[in-house]
Amino acid sequence: MVYPLSKQAVYVVLLRELKRYWRARARIISSVAQSFFFLAIFGFGLGGFIGAINNSSYLSYLAPGIIGMSLIFGSVSSGISVIFDRQFGFMKEMLVAPVSRTSIVLGKVLGGAFTASIQGVILLVVAIVMGAFTLTPIFALGAVASIGAMLLITSGFVGLGVAIGSKLDDFHAFQLISTFVLWPLFMLSGVFFPIDVVPQSLQVAMLLDPMFYGVELLRWCLQGNGTTLLGPYGWLISLIVLLAFNSLVIGLGTFLFSRAQV
């Protein structure tokens, strides 16, 4: 079944995501608070013990990682919400309409990317207020760039969520996904420690984690530097890896979503 991409359909699925996000404000607050605890407790707690990394405070090292954490959790769950749409029947309403499934997935991806990135921006503001970054004109430019990075990172992970959600037929499996997909992606992304100081086997695992490149790109935007391992063009490498990852998982998500039965 091939339909042209319907702009209205993409827009309306996106709009729905935004509305639902805005109406679940309690969830926004709890999610931001959770990230804030990580930032405050690890930032100030571990920070005093570790000292500086790459000539900046541990808090400033940690902040892009915690923002990344919020992005990945937000976007993957947003993609997986296709399970809920199926459970609550709303999926049928979308599938019986004369619009392509690609449009629906695209709307989901954009919606999930926007909502997760809004969360990221809130955390960025929280981190700035906490004094994680020195406010300079260059930082301001980087902060703006980081919003672009957030959208890029989240769209891929929404796609991953859609792919997973289309394969699962039961939201009890959500817990399993959280343990075996979300947490490893997060823990290996170099949030708490730089890749340069860990054993080689762990380095390999980290390099295989797409989120590692996401956090790396955020560090380049917000701190102006990245890991020694990826070198001075780390940002470019990260950008390329993320673009490749995005096209792969969004493609996969669309494919699996289209094949999924009501």
Place this chain on the structure above:
Amino acid sequence: MGFLGPNGAGKTTTLNMLSTLLSPSEGTAKVNGHDIAKEPDEVRRSIGYVFQDPTLDLELTGRENLDFHGRLYELDAKTRQKRIKEMLQITKLSDRADDLVKTFSGGMKRRLEIARGLLHRPKVLFLDEPTLGLDPQTRRSIWDYILGLNEQGKITIILTTHYTEEADFLCNRILIIDQGKIVALDTPEKLKARLKGDLVSLTLKETNKIDTLQQIFEQKTWVRHLDSVIDSNIHARESRTMHMMHSHGSGAIDREPMGQLSSQILQDKKHAKSNLKSELTEENENSKIRDLGPKRLNIIVDNGAHRIPEIVKIVDQAGVKLDSVELREPTLDDVFLSFTGREIRDEKGSYIEMARRFRIMRQARSTRRTK
């Protein structure tokens, strides 16, 4: 046009195929002149589908649910607003339009779903069990609404139901489906005419002699029709496969047991725009039917009240103990029975039905919990 059949007969599966949600394992059909396999896009544009299970977004308001739908069907802003207003008025939801759907009652949700199904002015409207689980009052108002739609014309309505009185009340033509097979297609009047007369229903205390009794009654010239009744909840059927095949068959109904049944249905009484040809056959592999045998005989006779003494005497002479005798006019339930040998309704509720209701309840509860 109504699809009547017990739970699991294949009504929803048929609608899902006609609406392109499922691809038929064999054959095809035409909806509004469009082939469901070759022109799914045109088919989807022609139809509105009110699903059996709730499909509203509970976190959106009534109006937003309609707006979402209007945009999906690419109505422009002006038309959308006009029609949303119109549909809200017709379904009497205007004053609650901006409340979240999760605060709506079951009947309101159902009305909203019907409003949504009509928003893009489909040529064919599928209503899958439109009044399942609703209270009698709401059911009645939805019936009136559906009849009103039909009288306005320009739309063909296909509804599925397992309530015979609903089919009787609403449908110009009824298609009886049982175990994936079409067993009858006609107007309610003609279907009921099959059982003209009075119905004397005998409930027996023992099941083993029913065959002898049946033979005795079959020889009586005054017996117009005879059915033995099996309680439907004794049945356990497994593994049903349903195939839909293409055919150019016309009206004739073929009643071979495993044969191919064909029909041409869906001629709307005013605007015969839709045309659907379908052929349903069924493969009944591993079908297990445990039954304890019939213990009720339905006899159709003229002037039933005067025949009862004679009937009781015959039963007595045959040495069968009688539990009770009932005299009434045949209903569509009895028609269904005469076609399938089983009662359609199963008041105790089948396992599938219970599981389904349970799922709807659970969903309703967990909606409040999640998000």
